[in-house]
Amino acid sequence: MRWGEVVRRLLLIPPTLFGVAVIVFVLLRVVPGDPIAMMIPPGASPEDILRLRVFYGLDQPMLQQFVTWLGQALTGDFGRSISVHRSVFALVLARLPATLELALLATLIAIVLGLIIAMIGIHLRGRRAEWVVDGGVGVLLAIPDFLWALILLLLFGVLIPLLPISGRIDPQLDVTFRSNFYLLESLLTGRFDVANALLHHMILPSLALALPFAALVARILKTSLAEAEDQDYAQIARARGFSRPKILLSEVFPNALIPTVALGGVQVTLLLGGTVLVERIFSYEGIGNMAIDAVINRDFPLIQGLVLTFAVLFIALNLVVDLVVTLLDPRLRHG
Amino acid sequence: MVDLALAAPVAPQARWIAALKRGGARLWLGAALVGVLALVALLAPLIAPHHPLEQDLMSAQLPPAWVTGGEAAYWLGTDSLGRCVLSRLIYSARTAVAVALIAASLAAAIGIALGLIAGSFGGWVDQAISRLIDVWMAFPPVLLSIVLAAVIGAGLTSVIAAIVVVDWTRFARVVRAETMVQLKRDYAAAARVIGLSRGGLLRLEILPNLVPLVVTLLSVEMGIAILVEVILSFVGISVAGDVPTWGGMIAEGRQIVYQAPWIMALPIGCIIASVIGFNLLGDGLRIVLDPVQRQ
Numbered sequence: 001m002r003w004g005e006v007v008r009r010l011l012l013i014p015p016t017l018f019g020v021a022v023i024v025f026v027l028l029r030v031v032p033g034d035p036i037a038m039m040i041p042p043g044a045s046p047e048d049i050l051r052l053r054v055f056y057g058l059d060q061p062m063l064q065q066f067v068t069w070l071g072q073a074l075t076g077d078f079g080r081s082i083s084v085h086r087s088v089f090a091l092v093l094a095r096l097p098a099t100l101e102l103a104l105l106a107t108l109i110a111i112v113l114g115l116i117i118a119m120i121g122i123h124l125r126g127r128r129a130e131w132v133v134d135g136g137v138g139v140l141l142a143i144p145d146f147l148w149a150l151i152l153l154l155l156f157g158v159l160i161p162l163l164p165i166s167g168r169i170d171p172q173l174d175v176t177f178r179s180n181f182y183l184l185e186s187l188l189t190g191r192f193d194v195a196n197a198l199l200h201h202m203i204l205p206s207l208a209l210a211l212p213f214a215a216l217v218a219r220i221l222k223t224s225l226a227e228a229e230d231q232d233y234a235q236i237a238r239a240r241g242f243s244r245p246k247i248l249l250s251e252v253f254p255n256a257l258i259p260t261v262a263l264g265g266v267q268v269t270l271l272l273g274g275t276v277l278v279e280r281i282f283s284y285e286g287i288g289n290m291a292i293d294a295v296i297n298r299d300f301p302l303i304q305g306l307v308l309t310f311a312v313l314f315i316a317l318n319l320v321v322d323l324v325v326t327l328l329d330p331r332l333r334h335g
Numbered sequence: 336m337v338d339l340a341l342a343a344p345v346a347p348q349a350r351w352i353a354a355l356k357r358g359g360a361r362l363w364l365g366a367a368l369v370g371v372l373a374l375v376a377l378l379a380p381l382i383a384p385h386h387p388l389e390q391d392l393m394s395a396q397l398p399p400a401w402v403t404g405g406e407a408a409y410w411l412g413t414d415s416l417g418r419c420v421l422s423r424l425i426y427s428a429r430t431a432v433a434v435a436l437i438a439a440s441l442a443a444a445i446g447i448a449l450g451l452i453a454g455s456f457g458g459w460v461d462q463a464i465s466r467l468i469d470v471w472m473a474f475p476p477v478l479l480s481i482v483l484a485a486v487i488g489a490g491l492t493s494v495i496a497a498i499v500v501v502d503w504t505r506f507a508r509v510v511r512a513e514t515m516v517q518l519k520r521d522y523a524a525a526a527r528v529i530g531l532s533r534g535g536l537l538r539l540e541i542l543p544n545l546v547p548l549v550v551t552l553l554s555v556e557m558g559i560a561i562l563v564e565v566i567l568s569f570v571g572i573s574v575a576g577d578v579p580t581w582g583g584m585i586a587e588g589r590q591i592v593y594q595a596p597w598i599m600a601l602p603i604g605c606i607i608a609s610v611i612g613f614n615l616l617g618d619g620l621r622i623v624l625d626p627v628q629r630q
Contacts, residue, residue: 012469019470028486142614143607144562146569150585150603158596165592273475277566281589291478292570295485303482311473 006323013315020311021073021304025066028300056082056301069304078308079301083294088305092287096309097180098168099275099286105183105202106209106271113210114217114264121222122229122248137222140215145274149208149281156204164201166283173197205282213271217264224256231255258329265321269314362619365554368612375425376432383422384410387579391417396595414584414598415591423579424605430573430580431609433491434564435557438498442560443553445499446506447545451537453507454514464507471504480563484572494573498563506552513548517541547624551617558613565606581606 053059057068069079078088121133143151157165164170169182175194179185183202186194228234229252237247276288283289287306294302375382395417397409411421453464480497487493517523518541526540567573568582581602588599 015466016470016473019466020473023470023474024482027482139611142611144610146566147562147603147607147610150589150599153589154592154596154600154603158592269475273477276475276477276481277569280570288478292481295481296571298485307474307478307482310475310478314473314475 003326006319006326009319009322013319016315017308017311021070021308022066024304024307025069026062028303029062029065056080069301078305081294081299081302083297083299083302088301091290091302092305092309094180095285095287095290098182098284099272099279099288101181101183102202102206102279102284102286103209103272103275106206106213107268109206109210110213110217110271113214114221117214117218118221118225119248121218122225125226125229133222137215137218140211141219143212145209145212145271146277146281148211149205149278152204152208153281163204165204168201168285169194169198170201201282201284205278205284208278208281209271209274213264213267216267217260220263221256221260224259225252228252228255258325261321261328262325265324266318268317268321272310272313272317359619359622361615362623365612365615365617365619368608369616372428372609372612373432376428379425379429383419383425384408385419385422387418387423387426388577389418389422393417396591396598398595399597411601412595412597414587415595420584420598420601423584424581424601426579427581427584427602428605430491430568430578431561431564434494434498435560435613438495438502438560438563439553439556441495441499442502442556443506443549446503447510447549449503450507450510451514451541454511455518455533455537455541457515461511464511468504468507471501474501476501477563477566480567481570481572484567489572489574491574494564494567497567498560501563502556502559505556506549509548509552510545513545514541517544547621550624551621554613554617554620558610558617561606561609561613 050059057065060068072079076089078092080086081088081091084091117133117137121130121137124130124133153165156162169175173194175186175191177185183195183198186192186198225248229248234247234251237251238244242251275286276291278284279286279288280292287309291303291306291310293299294306391413394406394409394413395415397406397413397417398404399410399412399420402412409419409421411419411424414420414423449464453461480501483497483500484493487496514537523536523540526536531539564573564580565582565585568580569586571583571586573580573582584602585599588595588602592599
């Protein structure tokens with residue numbers, strides 16, 4: 001990606017987000033289903049219902065509602081949640097760190113695991129055992145993250161109860177945090193017992209998110225390694241008497257990394273999207289779990305805010321990946 | 336290396352047999368898994384030992400028959416309302432197959448149409464469709480289908496609508512790119528030279544060349560559609576509550592996972608077998624239909 005392309009992509013972000021906002025907004029309002037009906041106690045008078053509708057602006061025409069919402073959103077005010085009665089911005093901000101920590105841990109696990117599998121695969125290249133690795137990668141890839149979540153929950157939560165299967169931290173553990181980045185904070189402040197408890201809760205959900213992604217990294221990296229290994233420079237290095245591991249690490253690996261980041265990076269968004277369900281399965285308190293609650297409660301402002309949050313994360317991730325590829329690939333740097 | 340002298344013209348039949356052989360184990364295993372799924376769905380009332388909604392509270396949460404405490408009448412045990420797990424698994428296959436067939440075909444039809452239009456017209460039409468795809472790709476797909484299904488309301492139609500609305504981009508993106516590639520090929524230029532109209536060119540020349548790609552995508556999409564239906568019914572916003580679904584069974588099983596883990600494990604097994612079946616079938620078909628490898 002050339003630098004002009006970066007600027008073009010940056011300029012495309014506001015219209016894309018605007019499109020997302022419009023679609024969600026319209027979608028939520030053209031269909032039947034009254035959020036107010038979900039929150040009133042039985043026996044509320046029609047006046048009370050009307051007052052609530054006016055309070056949340058639901059009595060206005062749709063275009064008016066959107067203009068009001070957009071005007072407030074531009075100042076950072078995303079409205080108040082109908083089901084939790086708090087500012088959407090504050091709610092999302094409080095939960096987002098939990099999801100980011102989970103996604104980050106999952107990405108780390110996926111990269112390390114993917115590297116290891118690719119290395120084993122390339123080491124076995126041409127031998128019969130290679131298809132075991134390839135087949136395993138195929139299975140890892142075919143089963144999506146939420147099924148892995150259920151399988152891991154059954155295996156290591158129930159059959160061999162090694163790990164907790166719900167929540168972010170043990171409820172009986174009495175700790176207070178200053179930020180909502182529990183794991184980062186406990187690691188930075190040296191409270192390793194707390195970090196350990198947090199990690200125990202995060203291992204299964206993050207592993208579930210990581211497995212398909214690790215398989216993808218492994219497959220792309222192994223293919224690129226195999227291609228790079230057949231190139232002249234690798235053959236020459238071998239002819240000069242360098243050992244195979246040395247050639248793989250110092251000559252082949254850097255060149256195989258570019259397609260891996262480019263192709264694999266795009267898929268990080270899939271991992272992020274997967275948090276919605278995986279968090280639900282493990283009752284992990286992130287924005288994904290919150291989004292499902294918001295949908296079930298027909299909490300329009302909260303759904304709107306959460307979908308936009310995901311959209312911002314998706315677009316930002318794609319841009320970062322493209323930038324990293326540009327930085328890694330010397331051919332693209334001078335466009 | 337292919338010895339050209341030996342590559343004499345082959346009879347079409349022989350070519351098909353060769354192609355099917357090339358599909359290999361993947362094709363056969365995939366076709367077998369998908370075939371079993373389709374048969375089970377089709378014959379559900381004949382092969383299910385019980386009605387899926389028939390409750391027997393006296394024998395609730397029975398383990399599978401071969402485990403101690405199991406009963407021969409309930410091969411795979413019962414759930415917390417004493418309903419036969421095997422029968423519920425069998426009837427759930429009907430929902431899965433219906434959703435897979437209808438949703439995937441509709442998503443394919445819309446995606447292919449828009450992809451062809453974008454790829455062949457270019458210019459502002461392509462720009463408009465591409466921007467639409469961009470906006471779509473900015474949504475987390477799972478969340479979008481959950482929101483859609485929730486707002487449309489429970490029912491098979493809403494599940495299908497949710498899948499089609501979310502997944503048409505898979506087809507549109509690939510078909511658009513492939514149409515552009517094919518239109519640059521010599522044969523497309525030749526067809527234009529002999530005076531074929533744009534519509535004729537697309538229908539007679541481009542579409543047949545897209546078939547391998549689309550068939551593969553379609554097979555994979557059917558697997559995805561099954562997964563989305565599972566997700567929606569797991570969250571509790573799929574078909575009506577009394578229709579058995581694998582996702583619904585998993586959600587119920589999650590509540591009592593410590594007491595009766597098999598209730599959750601069995602539908603997971605069915606889903607994995609179906610999804611792997613559709614993936615293998617797609618892989619196998621791609622190899623069989625690939626025109627480059629056909630020679």
